[in-house]
Amino acid sequence: MTERVVVKILTFKVEIKLYDKTPKGVPDHADGGVYDDLSLDKDHDAFKIWFSFARGIPTLQTLVHECWHLYMTILSHVDNHEHTFEELNNEVYAYCFQDIFYAVFNAVICSKTYKRLADEDDRNKQQV
Numbered sequence: 001m002t003e004r005v006v007v008k009i010l011t012f013k014v015e016i017k018l019y020d021k022t023p024k025g026v027p028d029h030a031d032g033g034v035y036d037d038l039s040l041d042k043d044h045d046a047f048k049i050w051f052s053f054a055r056g057i058p059t060l061q062t063l064v065h066e067c068w069h070l071y072m073t074i075l076s077h078v079d080n081h082e083h084t085f086e087e088l089n090n091e092v093y094a095y096c097f098q099d100i101f102y103a104v105f106n107a108v109i110c111s112k113t114y115k116r117l118a119d120e121d122d123r124n125k126q127q128v
Helices: 060-078 091-109 112-127
Strands: 002-009 012-019 032-034 045-052
Touching (some): 032 060
Parallel strands (some): 012 045
Antiparallel strands (some): 002 012
């Protein structure tokens, strides 16, 4: 099963795909990923991020890691110049990353896939 959630970040759509299995074409140990560019298709243009639940609920570290890649991908699309660490260490960038992380995190923990696995985990703990 694949669950798809679309959120708005800045002026862009971000498509979040949640997979029960590891998607085709990526290593079995991969728990998430970001496509490198803005995807244009007939339905909508969107940046795309995905997470696999094949090995359980993705960790917070995985969510943060992939959100960082998503953030850098969006920045690359918006502004082609190289950013210095001093420039990125600015509140406007911090708040933007915070908003991206919140939108992705919220989409994941509110998903049917997450709720199903969390319920299964709770049932398994009660049986022990």
